Amino acid sequence: MASDVVTLEATGGLGPITVAIPQGRQTITPASRMAVAAIGDNARFLHGRGLDWGAGTGLLAIGAALVDDVDFVLGLELDEADLPVARANAERNGVGGATRFVHADSYTAVDPDDQPDIDDLRGRADFLVANPPASPTGDGLDWRREALRGGLDFVVPGAPVLVQISYQYAIARIEGLVDDVPGYRYEGVAGTTDWVPFDQSRADLAFQIVEYARIEAEGGIPYTFSDGAGGHLTAAEAIERYQATGESPLSKWQMHLFRRV
Ligand SMILES: C[S@@+](CC[C@H](N)C(=O)[O-])C[C@H]1O[C@@H](n2cnc3c(N)ncnc32)[C@H](O)[C@@H]1O
Secondary structure, eight states, X not given: OOEEEXXXXXXXXXXXXXXXXXXXXXXXXXXXXXXXXXXXXXXXXOOEEEEEETOTTSHHHHHHHTSTTEEEEEEEESOTTHHHHHHHHHHHTTOGGGEEEEEEETTEESSGGGHHHHXXXXXXXXXXXXXXXXXXXXXXXXXXXXXXXXXTTTBOTTOEEEEEOXXXXXXXXXXXXXXXXXXXXXXXXXXXXXXXXXXXXXXXXXXXXXXXXXXXXXXXXXXXXXXXXXXXXXXXXXXXXXXXXXXXXXXXXXXXXXXXX
Protein backbone atom coordinates (compact mmCIF):
# COMPACT_ATOMS: atom_id res chain seq x y z
CA MET A 1 0.00 0.00 0.00
CA ALA A 2 1.24 3.54 -0.77
CA SER A 3 2.53 5.52 2.19
CA ASP A 4 3.20 9.14 2.98
CA VAL A 5 6.78 9.52 4.14
CA VAL A 6 7.19 12.30 6.70
CA THR A 7 10.55 13.55 7.96
CA LEU A 8 10.59 15.56 11.18
CA GLU A 9 13.62 17.79 11.60
CA ALA A 10 12.48 19.69 14.73
CA THR A 11 12.78 16.90 17.27
CA GLY A 12 14.31 18.74 20.23
CA GLY A 13 17.78 17.54 19.30
CA LEU A 14 16.94 13.87 18.71
CA GLY A 15 17.92 14.22 15.06
CA PRO A 16 15.61 13.75 12.09
CA ILE A 17 12.94 11.08 12.41
CA THR A 18 11.37 9.67 9.25
CA VAL A 19 8.12 7.76 9.42
CA ALA A 20 6.00 6.20 6.71
CA ILE A 21 2.24 6.35 7.22
CA PRO A 22 0.05 4.25 4.91
CA GLN A 23 -2.40 6.40 3.03
CA GLY A 24 -5.79 6.45 4.68
CA ARG A 25 -4.33 6.22 8.20
CA GLN A 26 -4.01 9.15 10.60
CA THR A 27 -0.95 11.11 9.52
CA ILE A 28 1.47 12.80 11.91
CA THR A 29 -0.45 15.62 13.60
CA PRO A 30 0.87 18.94 14.95
CA ALA A 31 0.26 17.53 18.45
CA SER A 32 2.51 14.55 17.70
CA ARG A 33 5.22 16.79 16.24
CA MET A 34 5.16 18.97 19.34
CA ALA A 35 5.11 15.90 21.60
CA VAL A 36 8.19 14.30 20.05
CA ALA A 37 10.05 17.62 20.18
CA ALA A 38 9.10 17.87 23.87
CA ILE A 39 10.55 14.39 24.43
CA GLY A 40 13.78 15.62 22.83
CA ASP A 41 13.76 18.81 24.88
CA ASN A 42 13.25 16.80 28.08
CA ALA A 43 15.65 14.00 27.18
CA ARG A 44 17.69 14.74 30.32
CA PHE A 45 14.84 13.28 32.39
CA LEU A 46 14.60 10.03 30.41
CA HIS A 47 16.61 6.88 30.89
CA GLY A 48 16.19 3.13 31.13
CA ARG A 49 12.92 1.52 30.08
CA GLY A 50 9.64 3.27 29.44
CA LEU A 51 6.14 3.07 28.08
CA ASP A 52 4.29 4.88 25.30
CA TRP A 53 0.52 4.72 25.99
CA GLY A 54 -1.41 4.89 22.68
CA ALA A 55 1.68 4.53 20.51
CA GLY A 56 -0.14 4.82 17.18
CA THR A 57 2.35 4.66 14.32
CA GLY A 58 5.21 4.83 16.78
CA LEU A 59 6.51 8.39 16.72
CA LEU A 60 6.78 9.04 20.48
CA ALA A 61 8.19 5.60 21.27
CA ILE A 62 10.77 6.09 18.52
CA GLY A 63 11.66 9.55 19.80
CA ALA A 64 12.09 8.25 23.34
CA ALA A 65 14.12 5.27 22.14
CA LEU A 66 16.48 7.67 20.36
CA VAL A 67 17.40 9.30 23.69
CA ASP A 68 20.95 8.21 24.55
CA ASP A 69 20.19 6.92 28.05
CA VAL A 70 17.00 5.09 27.06
CA ASP A 71 17.35 1.35 26.55
CA PHE A 72 13.83 0.27 25.63
CA VAL A 73 10.31 1.57 24.99
CA LEU A 74 7.16 -0.52 25.01
CA GLY A 75 4.35 0.93 22.88
CA LEU A 76 0.76 0.06 23.84
CA GLU A 77 -1.76 0.51 21.03
CA LEU A 78 -5.42 -0.41 20.69
CA ASP A 79 -5.63 -0.13 16.89
CA GLU A 80 -4.10 -3.36 15.60
CA ALA A 81 -3.48 -1.89 12.15
CA ASP A 82 -1.00 0.60 13.63
CA LEU A 83 1.28 -2.08 15.07
CA PRO A 84 3.10 -3.21 11.89
CA VAL A 85 3.40 0.44 10.86
CA ALA A 86 4.95 1.37 14.22
CA ARG A 87 7.36 -1.60 14.04
CA ALA A 88 8.46 -0.69 10.51
CA ASN A 89 8.91 2.94 11.52
CA ALA A 90 11.06 1.93 14.48
CA GLU A 91 13.25 -0.19 12.18
CA ARG A 92 13.49 2.69 9.74
CA ASN A 93 14.89 4.90 12.52
CA GLY A 94 17.32 2.31 13.85
CA VAL A 95 15.43 1.58 17.07
CA GLY A 96 13.69 -1.67 16.09
CA GLY A 97 15.65 -3.54 18.76
CA ALA A 98 14.96 -0.91 21.42
CA THR A 99 11.18 -0.89 20.98
CA ARG A 100 8.28 -3.31 21.08
CA PHE A 101 4.69 -2.58 20.13
CA VAL A 102 1.87 -4.58 21.73
CA HIS A 103 -1.79 -4.72 20.81
CA ALA A 104 -3.30 -3.53 24.06
CA ASP A 105 -6.31 -1.84 25.56
CA SER A 106 -4.52 0.51 27.89
CA TYR A 107 -2.22 -1.71 29.98
CA THR A 108 -4.01 -4.98 29.14
CA ALA A 109 -2.82 -7.01 26.18
CA VAL A 110 -5.57 -7.99 23.75
CA ASP A 111 -3.85 -11.37 23.30
CA PRO A 112 -3.11 -12.75 26.81
CA ASP A 113 0.11 -14.25 25.41
CA ASP A 114 1.44 -10.69 25.10
CA GLN A 115 0.63 -9.74 28.70
CA PRO A 116 4.07 -10.84 30.02
CA ASP A 117 5.68 -8.21 27.75
CA ILE A 118 3.62 -5.56 29.53
CA ASP A 119 3.93 -7.05 33.00
CA ASP A 120 7.70 -7.08 32.61
CA LEU A 121 7.57 -3.31 33.17
CA ARG A 122 5.14 -3.45 36.09
CA GLY A 123 6.73 -1.46 38.92
CA ARG A 124 9.91 -1.11 36.85
CA ALA A 125 9.25 1.50 34.13
CA ASP A 126 11.51 4.53 34.30
CA PHE A 127 9.15 6.82 32.37
CA LEU A 128 5.83 7.07 30.57
CA VAL A 129 4.91 9.17 27.54
CA ALA A 130 1.38 9.52 26.19
CA ASN A 131 -0.53 11.46 23.58
CA PRO A 132 -4.01 10.08 24.29
CA PRO A 133 -7.10 10.93 22.29
CA ALA A 134 -9.70 13.36 23.64
CA SER A 135 -12.42 11.40 25.37
CA PRO A 136 -15.63 12.05 23.43
CA THR A 137 -17.77 12.78 26.47
CA GLY A 138 -17.14 14.39 29.81
CA ASP A 139 -14.42 17.00 30.14
CA GLY A 140 -12.25 15.38 27.44
CA LEU A 141 -9.49 14.18 29.75
CA ASP A 142 -10.72 10.71 30.68
CA TRP A 143 -8.16 8.93 28.49
CA ARG A 144 -5.41 10.96 30.16
CA ARG A 145 -6.76 9.90 33.55
CA GLU A 146 -6.80 6.28 32.33
CA ALA A 147 -3.17 6.49 31.14
CA LEU A 148 -2.11 8.06 34.45
CA ARG A 149 -4.17 5.72 36.65
CA GLY A 150 -2.92 2.56 34.97
CA GLY A 151 0.59 3.97 34.89
CA LEU A 152 0.68 4.03 38.69
CA ASP A 153 1.32 0.27 38.68
CA PHE A 154 4.17 0.60 36.22
CA VAL A 155 6.37 3.62 36.77
CA VAL A 156 8.89 3.79 39.60
CA PRO A 157 8.81 6.59 42.20
CA GLY A 158 10.31 9.74 40.71
CA ALA A 159 9.62 8.65 37.14
CA PRO A 160 8.78 11.43 34.66
CA VAL A 161 5.45 11.17 32.89
CA LEU A 162 4.96 13.32 29.80
CA VAL A 163 1.35 13.73 28.69
CA GLN A 164 0.02 15.75 25.76
CA ILE A 165 -2.82 17.99 26.97
CA SER A 166 -3.75 21.09 25.04
CA TYR A 167 -4.00 24.56 26.49
CA GLN A 168 -7.76 24.95 26.26
CA TYR A 169 -8.37 22.40 29.03
CA ALA A 170 -7.19 25.13 31.46
CA ILE A 171 -4.29 24.85 33.84
CA ALA A 172 -6.55 24.35 36.88
CA ARG A 173 -8.04 21.22 35.31
CA ILE A 174 -4.62 19.96 34.16
CA GLU A 175 -3.04 20.49 37.59
CA GLY A 176 -6.14 18.89 39.11
CA LEU A 177 -5.33 15.59 37.40
CA VAL A 178 -3.04 14.84 40.34
CA ASP A 179 -6.07 15.05 42.64
CA ASP A 180 -8.17 12.92 40.28
CA VAL A 181 -5.37 10.34 40.12
CA PRO A 182 -3.37 10.56 43.35
CA GLY A 183 0.21 9.37 43.04
CA TYR A 184 1.71 12.08 40.85
CA ARG A 185 2.78 15.66 41.21
CA TYR A 186 2.48 18.21 38.46
CA GLU A 187 5.72 19.84 37.30
CA GLY A 188 4.65 22.14 34.47
CA VAL A 189 4.60 22.63 30.72
CA ALA A 190 7.29 20.58 29.00
CA GLY A 191 6.62 21.62 25.42
CA THR A 192 4.28 23.83 23.46
CA THR A 193 3.33 25.15 20.06
CA ASP A 194 2.30 28.72 19.36
CA TRP A 195 -1.41 29.56 19.18
CA VAL A 196 -3.29 27.43 16.66
CA PRO A 197 -6.95 27.65 15.66
CA PHE A 198 -9.33 25.33 17.47
CA ASP A 199 -10.95 25.06 14.08
CA GLN A 200 -14.73 25.36 14.49
CA SER A 201 -15.34 24.38 10.86
CA ARG A 202 -14.24 20.87 11.94
CA ALA A 203 -17.26 18.88 13.09
CA ASP A 204 -15.32 17.03 15.81
CA LEU A 205 -13.97 20.24 17.37
CA ALA A 206 -17.34 21.99 17.06
CA PHE A 207 -18.87 19.04 18.92
CA GLN A 208 -16.14 19.10 21.57
CA ILE A 209 -16.56 22.77 22.36
CA VAL A 210 -20.31 22.27 22.89
CA GLU A 211 -19.44 19.55 25.42
CA TYR A 212 -17.01 21.96 27.09
CA ALA A 213 -19.68 24.65 27.32
CA ARG A 214 -22.06 22.11 28.83
CA ILE A 215 -19.50 21.29 31.51
CA GLU A 216 -18.99 25.00 32.21
CA ALA A 217 -22.76 25.45 32.53
CA GLU A 218 -22.81 22.61 35.06
CA GLY A 219 -20.25 24.49 37.19
CA GLY A 220 -17.09 22.79 35.89
CA ILE A 221 -13.77 24.57 35.54
CA PRO A 222 -14.03 27.02 32.61
CA TYR A 223 -12.04 26.13 29.48
CA THR A 224 -9.49 28.70 28.33
CA PHE A 225 -9.03 29.76 24.71
CA SER A 226 -7.23 32.82 23.36
CA ASP A 227 -9.15 35.41 21.40
CA GLY A 228 -5.98 36.20 19.43
CA ALA A 229 -5.81 39.72 20.89
CA GLY A 230 -4.42 39.03 24.34
CA GLY A 231 -7.75 38.07 25.90
CA HIS A 232 -9.22 34.76 26.98
CA LEU A 233 -12.51 33.10 26.14
CA THR A 234 -14.41 30.38 27.90
CA ALA A 235 -15.91 27.68 25.69
CA ALA A 236 -19.33 29.36 25.86
CA GLU A 237 -17.79 32.71 24.88
CA ALA A 238 -15.82 31.10 22.07
CA ILE A 239 -18.98 29.53 20.63
CA GLU A 240 -20.82 32.82 20.82
CA ARG A 241 -17.97 34.65 19.08
CA TYR A 242 -17.68 32.01 16.34
CA GLN A 243 -21.40 32.25 15.65
CA ALA A 244 -21.14 36.04 15.42
CA THR A 245 -17.87 36.40 13.49
CA GLY A 246 -16.80 33.02 12.11
CA GLU A 247 -13.51 33.35 14.04
CA SER A 248 -12.27 30.18 15.67
CA PRO A 249 -10.74 30.51 19.14
CA LEU A 250 -7.06 29.67 19.60
CA SER A 251 -5.34 27.01 21.67
CA LYS A 252 -1.86 25.45 21.90
CA TRP A 253 -0.70 21.86 21.71
CA GLN A 254 1.24 21.21 24.88
CA MET A 255 3.14 18.48 26.67
CA HIS A 256 2.92 18.46 30.48
CA LEU A 257 5.36 16.91 32.91
CA PHE A 258 4.06 14.88 35.84
CA ARG A 259 6.19 12.92 38.21
CA ARG A 260 5.35 9.73 40.10
CA VAL A 261 5.70 10.39 43.81
C1 LIG B 1 -3.66 10.96 19.42
S1 LIG B 1 -3.18 9.37 18.90
C2 LIG B 1 -1.43 9.43 19.26
C3 LIG B 1 -0.61 8.46 18.45
C4 LIG B 1 0.91 8.60 18.66
N1 LIG B 1 1.26 8.39 20.05
C5 LIG B 1 1.38 9.95 18.22
O1 LIG B 1 1.56 10.83 19.07
O2 LIG B 1 1.55 10.15 17.01
C6 LIG B 1 -3.84 8.39 20.24
C7 LIG B 1 -3.60 6.91 20.10
O3 LIG B 1 -4.12 6.25 21.24
C8 LIG B 1 -4.69 5.02 20.83
N2 LIG B 1 -5.62 4.54 21.86
C9 LIG B 1 -6.88 4.99 22.12
N3 LIG B 1 -7.42 4.30 23.14
C10 LIG B 1 -6.48 3.42 23.55
C11 LIG B 1 -6.45 2.41 24.55
N4 LIG B 1 -7.51 2.18 25.35
N5 LIG B 1 -5.33 1.67 24.70
C12 LIG B 1 -4.26 1.89 23.90
N6 LIG B 1 -4.24 2.80 22.91
C13 LIG B 1 -5.32 3.56 22.74
C14 LIG B 1 -5.36 5.39 19.51
O4 LIG B 1 -5.66 4.23 18.74
C15 LIG B 1 -4.30 6.29 18.89
O5 LIG B 1 -3.39 5.58 18.13
